[in-house]
Amino acid sequence: MDKFFDQLNLHNDILKAVETEGYTEPTDIQKQAIPLVIEGQDLLASAQTGTGKTAAFLLPILNKIVTGERTGGPRALVLAPTRELALQIETQAKKYSRYLRAFKTVCVLGGAPMSVQMRKLSKPFDLLIATPGRLIDFMDRKKVDITGIEVLVLDEADRMLDMGFIDPVKKIAAKTPSDRQTLLFSATMPKSVIKLAEHLLRDPTEVKIHHQHDKNENIQQNLHYADDLGHKNRLLDHILNEKSLSNAIVFTSTKRHASKLLRELQDKGYQTGAMHGDMSQRQRTRTITELKNGKINILVATDVAARGIDVKSITHVINFDMPQSVEDYVHRIGRTGRAGAKGTALSFVTRGESYFIKKIEKYTGQIIDPLVITGLEPKAPKKNQNSEPRNFRQRRPFGKKPGGPSNGQNKRFTKRRHGR
Ligand code: ADP
Ligand code: MG
Numbered sequence: 001m002d003k004f005f006d007q008l009n010l011h012n013d014i015l016k017a018v019e020t021e022g023y024t025e026p027t028d029i030q031k032q033a034i035p036l037v038i039e040g041q042d043l044l045a046s047a048q049t050g051t052g053k054t055a056a057f058l059l060p061i062l063n064k065i066v067t068g069e070r071t072g073g074p075r076a077l078v079l080a081p082t083r084e085l086a087l088q089i090e091t092q093a094k095k096y097s098r099y100l101r102a103f104k105t106v107c108v109l110g111g112a113p114m115s116v117q118m119r120k121l122s123k124p125f126d127l128l129i130a131t132p133g134r135l136i137d138f139m140d141r142k143k144v145d146i147t148g149i150e151v152l153v154l155d156e157a158d159r160m161l162d163m164g165f166i167d168p169v170k171k172i173a174a175k176t177p178s179d180r181q182t183l184l185f186s187a188t189m190p191k192s193v194i195k196l197a198e199h200l201l202r203d204p205t206e207v208k209i210h211h212q213h214d215k216n217e218n219i220q221q222n223l224h225y226a227d228d229l230g231h232k233n234r235l236l237d238h239i240l241n242e243k244s245l246s247n248a249i250v251f252t253s254t255k256r257h258a259s260k261l262l263r264e265l266q267d268k269g270y271q272t273g274a275m276h277g278d279m280s281q282r283q284r285t286r287t288i289t290e291l292k293n294g295k296i297n298i299l300v301a302t303d304v305a306a307r308g309i310d311v312k313s314i315t316h317v318i319n320f321d322m323p324q325s326v327e328d329y330v331h332r333i334g335r336t337g338r339a340g341a342k343g344t345a346l347s348f349v350t351r352g353e354s355y356f357i358k359k360i361e362k363y364t365g366q367i368i369d370p371l372v373i374t375g376l377e378p379k380a381p382k383k384n385q386n387s388e389p390r391n392f393r394q395r396r397p398f399g400k401k402p403g404g405p406s407n408g409q410n411k412r413f414t415k416r417r418h419g420r
Pocket of ligand 1: 030054055
């Protein structure tokens with residue numbers, strides 16, 4: 001075991017669980033955040049998906065709970081924007097607390113019956129994980145008491161705001177003690193998140209892990225110019241048959257597109273499942289299980305639904321339709337290249353969407369080069385594209401560009417700690 005975890009003075013049974021998980025050394029965000037959380041500081045942390053943020057807040061929180069006085073009520077609350085994410089955090093919490101006797105985690109989320117969750121809330125427990133909407137339901141019915149919360153965590157705050165949870169989050173925070181410790185985690189730091197942080201955090205320490213350069217190194221990003229829908233379908237068909245592809249997520253812009261594409265792929269004989277907002281929790285869990293056990297290998301998804309999917313075998317992310325925002329792009333490609341695996345992210349770009357690619361490149365500091373498949377060349381090739389050798393994956397050197405997320409944002413926060 002790496003000295004880092006040992007030196008943190010964590011409860012032995014937590015250390016044992018970390019060892020069981022096979023974590024030999026901390027990730028960058030864990031290295032920076034855990035000591036600060038133990039000190040009791042408020043935290044404004046940004047790090048990309050897949051960097052181990054969950055353990056960064058859960059380990060010190062579990063430690064605080066087991067070393068302090070048990071009250072019977074929840075002493076820490078983790079808010080997550082989606083059901084998948086909440087469930088994923090619950091799974092991690094159960095792993096890290098597996099050796100802690102009598103430690104109880106309760107997870108409340110929409111899309112599942114209230115009665116079962118209500119029963120769990122009525123017994124003593126320590127850690128509450130929730131999606132904002134469902135928690136408010138329980139609060140309004142006086143079925144949960146969060147007045148004893150010592151640590152409040154907002155996970156994936158950027159997505160929380162994108163999904164319109166700003167008022168619920170503020171309402172929930174207002175019901176917790178004002179002297180609580182607050183930790184905000186976000187993959188990206190748009191102005192809206194900083195504003196929320198100013199509202200909820202007290203003199204936070206800022207932790208930024210900016211290693212997009214080495215972080216995305218294991219994700220090969222490219223694009224295909226597509227003339228129209230038919231062209232996109234032919235490109236997809238070709239790519240889904242590539243040998244290097246084992247599992248893929250194909251992103252569409254709407255549920256309707258997802259359903260249509262799903263049917264078409266199934267008609268062509270692909271083992272395909274869908275992931276969209278209208279599905280019940282059971283359906284979603286079943287689809288993820290099918291993906292993990294190989295019953296399906298292609299998932300057609302929308303942005304909201306794919307949030308929090310952590311399946312290590314996903315080799316390809318395909319943006320059949322481009323996302324609405326740069327943040328969504330970063331979240332989408334983060335579904336591949338999990339836990340250090342190699343990943344491929346391909347975007348189908350129509351004429352007129354080039355500006356958006358430029359925006360993404362500026363934001364991530366990485367170049368997304370076009371690829372051309374023989375026989376599936378775009379009708380209206382973009383500049384330079386003819387000179388590009390076929391299937392040649394050119395990679396220009398990385399260079400940080402001005403205006404990226406690392407450029408002196410958040411000046412108001414005085415204490416700063418920077419990652420690499
Ligand atoms: P994030 O919230 O930043 O997207 P997660 O917390 O979901 O990332 O972690 C991503 C993956 O990395 C998980 O499978 C988790 O078990 C694993 N992981 C977390 N910390 C470590 C560590 N110190 N060493 C090895 N793997 C880790
Ligand atoms: Mg996370």
